[in-house]
Amino acid sequence: MARMSMIEALHSAMDKKLSDDASVLVFGEDVGFFGGVFRCTAGLQEKFGEERVFDTPINESAIVGLAVGMAAQGMRPCVEVQFADYVYPAYDQITQEAARLRHRSNEQFTCPIVVRMPTGGGIFGGQTHSQSPEALFTHVAGLKVVIPSTPYDAKGLLIASIEDPDPVIFLEPKRIYNGPFYGDHSGKSVPWSQHESSEVPEGHYTVPLGKAVVRQPGNDITILAYGTMVYVAEAAAKQAGVDAEIIELRTLLPLDLDTIRHSVEKTGRCIVVHEATRTSGFGAELIAEVQEACFWHLKAPIRRVAGWDAPYPHAQEWDYFPGPERIAAALKLAMEE
Amino acid sequence: MTRQTKLNFPHPPARPDETPDFSAIDIPEAGILDVPPPDLKAADSHDYAQSLIRILNDQGDAVGPWADYIADQEDESLLQGLRDMLKMRAVDKRLLNAQRQGKTSFYLQCTGEEAIGCGFQRQLEQGDMNFPTYRQQSLLIAADYPLRDLMGQIYSNACDPLQGRQLPIMHSAREHGFFSISGNLGTQYVQAVGWAMGCALRGNGKIAAGWIGDGATASNDFNSALLSASVYQPPVVLNIVNNQWAISTYTGVASGQSKTYAERVLGYGIPALRVDGNDYLAVIAVSRWAIQRARNGYGPIAIEWFTYRAAPHSTSDDPSAYRPKDEALAWPLGDPVERLKTHMIKRGIWTEERHAQSEAELLAEATAEQKEVEKYGTFVNPQPISPAEIFRGVYADMPEHLRRQRQEMGY
Numbered sequence: 001m002a003r004m005s006m007i008e009a010l011h012s013a014m015d016k017k018l019s020d021d022a023s024v025l026v027f028g029e030d031v032g033f034f035g036g037v038f039r040c041t042a043g044l045q046e047k048f049g050e051e052r053v054f055d056t057p058i059n060e061s062a063i064v065g066l067a068v069g070m071a072a073q074g075m076r077p078c079v080e081v082q083f084a085d086y087v088y089p090a091y092d093q094i095t096q097e098a099a100r101l102r103h104r105s106n107e108q109f110t111c112p113i114v115v116r117m118p119t120g121g122g123i124f125g126g127q128t129h130s131q132s133p134e135a136l137f138t139h140v141a142g143l144k145v146v147i148p149s150t151p152y153d154a155k156g157l158l159i160a161s162i163e164d165p166d167p168v169i170f171l172e173p174k175r176i177y178n179g180p181f182y183g184d185h186s187g188k189s190v191p192w193s194q195h196e197s198s199e200v201p202e203g204h205y206t207v208p209l210g211k212a213v214v215r216q217p218g219n220d221i222t223i224l225a226y227g228t229m230v231y232v233a234e235a236a237a238k239q240a241g242v243d244a245e246i247i248e249l250r251t252l253l254p255l256d257l258d259t260i261r262h263s264v265e266k267t268g269r270c271i272v273v274h275e276a277t278r279t280s281g282f283g284a285e286l287i288a289e290v291q292e293a294c295f296w297h298l299k300a301p302i303r304r305v306a307g308w309d310a311p312y313p314h315a316q317e318w319d320y321f322p323g324p325e326r327i328a329a330a331l332k333l334a335m336e337e
Numbered sequence: 338m339t340r341q342t343k344l345n346f347p348h349p350p351a352r353p354d355e356t357p358d359f360s361a362i363d364i365p366e367a368g369i370l371d372v373p374p375p376d377l378k379a380a381d382s383h384d385y386a387q388s389l390i391r392i393l394n395d396q397g398d399a400v401g402p403w404a405d406y407i408a409d410q411e412d413e414s415l416l417q418g419l420r421d422m423l424k425m426r427a428v429d430k431r432l433l434n435a436q437r438q439g440k441t442s443f444y445l446q447c448t449g450e451e452a453i454g455c456g457f458q459r460q461l462e463q464g465d466m467n468f469p470t471y472r473q474q475s476l477l478i479a480a481d482y483p484l485r486d487l488m489g490q491i492y493s494n495a496c497d498p499l500q501g502r503q504l505p506i507m508h509s510a511r512e513h514g515f516f517s518i519s520g521n522l523g524t525q526y527v528q529a530v531g532w533a534m535g536c537a538l539r540g541n542g543k544i545a546a547g548w549i550g551d552g553a554t555a556s557n558d559f560n561s562a563l564l565s566a567s568v569y570q571p572p573v574v575l576n577i578v579n580n581q582w583a584i585s586t587y588t589g590v591a592s593g594q595s596k597t598y599a600e601r602v603l604g605y606g607i608p609a610l611r612v613d614g615n616d617y618l619a620v621i622a623v624s625r626w627a628i629q630r631a632r633n634g635y636g637p638i639a640i641e642w643f644t645y646r647a648a649p650h651s652t653s654d655d656p657s658a659y660r661p662k663d664e665a666l667a668w669p670l671g672d673p674v675e676r677l678k679t680h681m682i683k684r685g686i687w688t689e690e691r692h693a694q695s696e697a698e699l700l701a702e703a704t705a706e707q708k709e710v711e712k713y714g715t716f717v718n719p720q721p722i723s724p725a726e727i728f729r730g731v732y733a734d735m736p737e738h739l740r741r742q743r744q745e746m747g748y
Contacts, residue, residue, distance in 0.1 A: 012736065025538075057568060062527055062561035069531020069545070071465075072516070075538070096521040101732045105509040105517035106499045110733070142731050165733035209456065210736065254736035313505055 368401020552583020
């Protein structure tokens with residue numbers, strides 16, 4: 001065991017898989033010699049050589065398109081898109097090619113790739129360094145969509161994703177790369193070393209895809225969250241004085257409906273929180289599933305706290321980011337109803 | 338004094354009811370270009386990218402250095418080539434017919450372009466991988482892909498290796514070096530480069546071949562592929578089939594002011610050749626040269642195959658709405674089958690009688706196989722594939738939500 005930040009945990013996952021499996025490759029913009037703009041791949045090229053870890057031209061479609069070709073042949077590329085905000089040029093390759101290759105070829109060709117991308121706001125990233133595009137991927141049959149919120153899960157989920165036989169969109173909340181973030185932007189940020197989930201095994205382990213986890217048990221209300229919002233929800237529940245059960249989804253697709261259902265059947269109340277914009281966001285899917293599965297257990301309407309339906313602003317960062325106050329207000333409202 | 342700014346909108350030389358006009362197309366004589374060294378550089382390939390490698394002259398003789406390059410070619414390989422093309426034509430004919438009879442929803446012929454895929458495929462090795470478009474069924478024919486599988490895919494019946502999931506003509510045949518076709522244009526071009534990079538990393542001696550049409554060179558992934566190939570230098574042959582038309586759009590709309598597609602490739606530092614795509618001998622000669630070059634580690638190479646899309650774009654298309662009806666007949670590079678036939682007769686290894694006989698035999702073979710495959714169901718006489726197939730293969734293991742949806746459907 002060692003204390004690791006999320007960056008170090010992701011690095012450790014790639015290091016381990018590059019060591020164990022000769023077919024694993026890591027590439028993307030600035031990931032080679034420089035080690036990535038977030039340092040997630042620091043030193044990997046030096047350790048494993050240029051044929052395993054390399055820099056690419058600034059062309060997301062090429063990064064994913066090359067990975068699809070390599071994977072179809074039997075390699076296991078784990079590629080990086082520098083910011084989730086820049087994934088759109090690769091959308092054709094991800095949604096029309098990677099996601100469908102197994103199905104359309106009747107399993108003659110498969111696509112075991114991982115597309116890593118830093119996601120989310122809370123960092124004054126403005127319009128194109130803060131987006132949360134997960135709903136654009138959860139709508140695509142054939143993809144798996146993963147988003148960790150702790151160093152331990154980050155490593156275990158990334159190893160599981162690299163080993164998974166299907167294409168995985170691996171979203172990394174950059175706000176919590178270096179430490180958990182509870183939504184209080186006035187205070188000093190806390191490093192991962194002071195958080196228990198920064199205990200990360202050095203060797204191989206996996207966290208299974210498709211399994212949610214109860215991050216905080218409670219009886220009054222279920223909060224469905226992922227990424228940075230897991231911590232913000234924790235702070236909000238404390239602020240509202242509500243005994244909330246926080247379910248961290250970890251994998252958005254396929255969704256662990258059983259864990260969600262058990263919790264909502266117990267609490268009878270549910271709110272969904274995510275950074276992404278509200279309309280047609282992943283929250284809508286969560287609400288629909290809970291409504292369908294738990295209707296007779298519900299004591300109040302299911303609410304959601306999300307980013308506003310506007311492009312992510314710069315100056316108004318904390319008016320946009322769904323902070324603990326907004327979530328606390330929604331929790332109180334749900335409890336009164 | 339300033340000039341008025343004005344936009345340029347390219348137009349084809351002739352529209353319906355006009356006389357076909359290919360006078361602007363420069364057709365160099367056969368045999369004038371040398372065979373370049375295998376380490377040909379982009380900077381030294383301007384002649385090859387601007388001109389046209391041709392072996393068969395107007396009299397049907399094989400002339401020039403490229404003819405010498407394939408002088409070791411056995412007569413049998415030309416006989417094979419002609420059979421491949423005739424078989425391709427017979428299969429296209431039968432399946433077009435099937436679509437007209439409503440037995441399949443859709444078909445797409447490759448008439449006039451048979452030489453390119455047939456000739457190229459015969460130069461590949463087992464384990465090499467084509468990343469074709471929907472108009473390279475000739476690769477499958479020359480790879481001896483069973484007609485049962487090919488036709489089963491068109492009928493979406495029990496013979497379909499893809500279990501009805503794909504639109505007709507979107508084949509996938511891994512064992513025959515034919516990557517899964519996608520409806521999204523351009524995407525496979527960069528995937529071919531990725532596959533070739535995998536070959537190089539594994540050191541398995543195999544190569545990849547990308548295929549793209551003239552219209553799709555405008556897609557983003559044309560750039561993605563050429564740039565990636567230029568950077569990493571993997572063993573890939575990047576084919577551009579210039580058949581003058583992208584559905585109704587004249588090739589000038591895709592090419593802009595650039596004279597040839599091969600020339601455009603040179604800007605990426607990748608050498609490129611331009612070849613008479615209706616000259617079977619030129620196809621096998623240049624394919625052999627390019628494939629060997631890639632296999633021997635000299636890096637990527639591009640080939641513009643200059644040809645003409647003689648048939649409608651697809652069974653949903655009516656070319657008489659945008660081009661002269663008899664334009665194909667006026668195409669200066671002629672018909673690939675006729676030109677090879679003429680050459681083989683001159684060479685004394687073929688006759689008109691044998692040609693007619695071979696044509697009839699191959700058509701009969703295709704018809705017989707077609708009848709056999711049709712027993713497993715057609716669009717008008719369906720024998721449905723299990724709807725449960727919808728859910729299989731979306732993922733390696735079926736997730737819970739798909740299991741529930743399958744049950745909801747009753748399977």
